[in-house]
Amino acid sequence: MQALLGNFALILFVLMLVTGVIWFADTFFLSKQRRSRADAALAEFDARVARDEAQGIKRDGSVASSRADLQAHHLKQPAWIEYSGSFFPVIALVFCLRSFLYEPFKIPSSSMVPTLLVGDLILVNKFTYGIRLPIINKKIVEVNQPQRGDVMVFKYPKDMSVDYIKRVVGVPGDKIVYKNKRLTVNGEQISYKALPDYLDEENLTYYKQWQENLTGVEHKILTDERAPNFVPNPDAFPHHELCTYNAEGFACTVPPGEYFMMGDNRDNSLDSRYWGFVPDQNIVGKAFFVWMNLGDIKRIGSFH
Numbered sequence: 001m002q003a004l005l006g007n008f009a010l011i012l013f014v015l016m017l018v019t020g021v022i023w024f025a026d027t028f029f030l031s032k033q034r035r036s037r038a039d040a041a042l043a044e045f046d047a048r049v050a051r052d053e054a055q056g057i058k059r060d061g062s063v064a065s066s067r068a069d070l071q072a073h074h075l076k077q078p079a080w081i082e083y084s085g086s087f088f089p090v091i092a093l094v095f096c097l098r099s100f101l102y103e104p105f106k107i108p109s110s111s112m113v114p115t116l117l118v119g120d121l122i123l124v125n126k127f128t129y130g131i132r133l134p135i136i137n138k139k140i141v142e143v144n145q146p147q148r149g150d151v152m153v154f155k156y157p158k159d160m161s162v163d164y165i166k167r168v169v170g171v172p173g174d175k176i177v178y179k180n181k182r183l184t185v186n187g188e189q190i191s192y193k194a195l196p197d198y199l200d201e202e203n204l205t206y207y208k209q210w211q212e213n214l215t216g217v218e219h220k221i222l223t224d225e226r227a228p229n230f231v232p233n234p235d236a237f238p239h240h241e242l243c244t245y246n247a248e249g250f251a252c253t254v255p256p257g258e259y260f261m262m263g264d265n266r267d268n269s270l271d272s273r274y275w276g277f278v279p280d281q282n283i284v285g286k287a288f289f290v291w292m293n294l295g296d297i298k299r300i301g302s303f304h
Contacts (some may be wrong), residue, residue, distance in 0.1 A: 007161055009134055012095045019091055022084035030081065038074035045070055099134040100126055103285065105153060105163065111263035111270065112165060114198055114209065114220045115151065115303055121292040122165075124153045124285040137281060146171060146259055146283065148185065149217025151303070153284040154261070157237070158275055165287055166271050169214065170252065170260030178249040178273070181223045181266060183214070190214055198222055207265075219264065219304050227267035237276025259283075 049063055077085070098104075107120040116122065126132075129152075131141035137155070146152055146168045156162040169183060170176040177184040184190065191213045198209040207222040230247050234240070243252040250273060254260050258277035263269025272278065293299035 009095075009098065012091060012098065013135055016088070016091045016095050019084040019088035022081060023088045026077065026081050026085060031077075034075050034077075038071050041070055041074050042067060095134070098126070100131060102126060103153075104291070105165070105287070107165065110200075110268055111265050112151070112167070113200075113265045113268075114222060115167075115264045116165070116287075116290070117293065117296075117299065119293050119295055120290045120299055122287050123289045123291055124287050126285040128286045129283050132283075137284075139280070146286070147217075148174075149214045149219065149304070151287040152259070152261065152278075153287055154259075154278050155282040155284065156275075157278060157282060158235075160282070163284060164261075166261035166263050166269070167214075167219070168259055169262045170254040170272075172254055172256045172258060174254045174260070175251065176254065176260050177251045178262075180229050180248055183212070185215060188215070195220065217304060221264045221266055222268075224267035231273045234273065235275050239277060 045067060052058075103124045103126055105122050105124055107116045107118055107122065110118055128144055129146060130139045130143045132139045148168055148171060150168045151165065152168050153163055153165045156164045170185065175186055182190065182192065193211040193213075195209040195211055197206040199206055207224055210221050210223065211218055212221045229249050231245055231250050234243075234245060234250075239255045239258070242255060243250055252260060252272075255277060257280045259280075260272045261278055262271045262273065287303075289302050290299050
């Protein structure tokens with residue numbers, strides 16, 4: 001996803017801070033100053049009316065109406081204060097919802113096909129893996145840990161301004177072996193059930209489709225028989241010494257506090273095979289629901 005989306009929380013925070021400061025200043029200081037000026041203007045107006053009446057001068061129109069207009073003029077908020085006061089609660093509500101409850105994302109690539117398609121608008125649960133401080137993403141309340149099979153959004157380890165979405169295939173301490181496009185976790189070979197081939201309508205290409213049972217979590221994956229089994233040009237990522245690569249695939253032991261992520265579109269996903277493990281502090285939340293796809297409304301619903 002674009003870096004701008006990764007910085008959206010910071011933009012919201014700045015907007016909330018600016019509008020909040022203006023709202024606070026107006027509520028506790030500026031409004032009182034306007035009230036004082038209005039009271040002084042009304043007192044001067046009343047004194048002038050009293051002098052005029054004492055001198056036998058009659059005013060045209062309603063004194064009460066003129067007095068009300070004068071009061072409204074002095075009590076009226078400047079436009080910038082009025083707009084700030086109106087936007088502040090809305091921005092604060094959106095910021096809190098996105099930071100602590102649910103955050104929307106848009107799927108930008110095909111790395112999670114067939115589970116998630118390009119253009120899917122999804123919701124991410126922000127609290128299931130623990131409550132974190134916005135912006136700095138520091139966990140302050142422990143709740144649950146990511147489990148194998150979870151679809152997780154996280155900060156890309158090579159660029160923290162970018163959000164990625166992949167599936168958890170390895171939790172801390174796991175030994176992951178991916179050999180000839182088949183997973184083994186801690187010595188247990190993952191089961192696969194052949195499904196009808198998947199048609200990529202955009203490229204008019206068929207891919208092998210399987211139902212993978214990842215230690216109890218069943219979901220669909222794609223493999224491309226034309227793609228090699230080996231991982232080409234993996235990075236020298238942190239803890240890369242815990243991984244070995246060969247012509248048939250790779251094997252990795254997941255270090256403490258980190259996770260191994262793979263896309264469901266196995267041969268079209270840039271994931272932990274290439275750039276390494278995802279630290280706990282990079283976790284954003286658990287993806288669980290497609291709330292809209294403008295190209296296919298039938299996509300709405302939960303997924304695994």
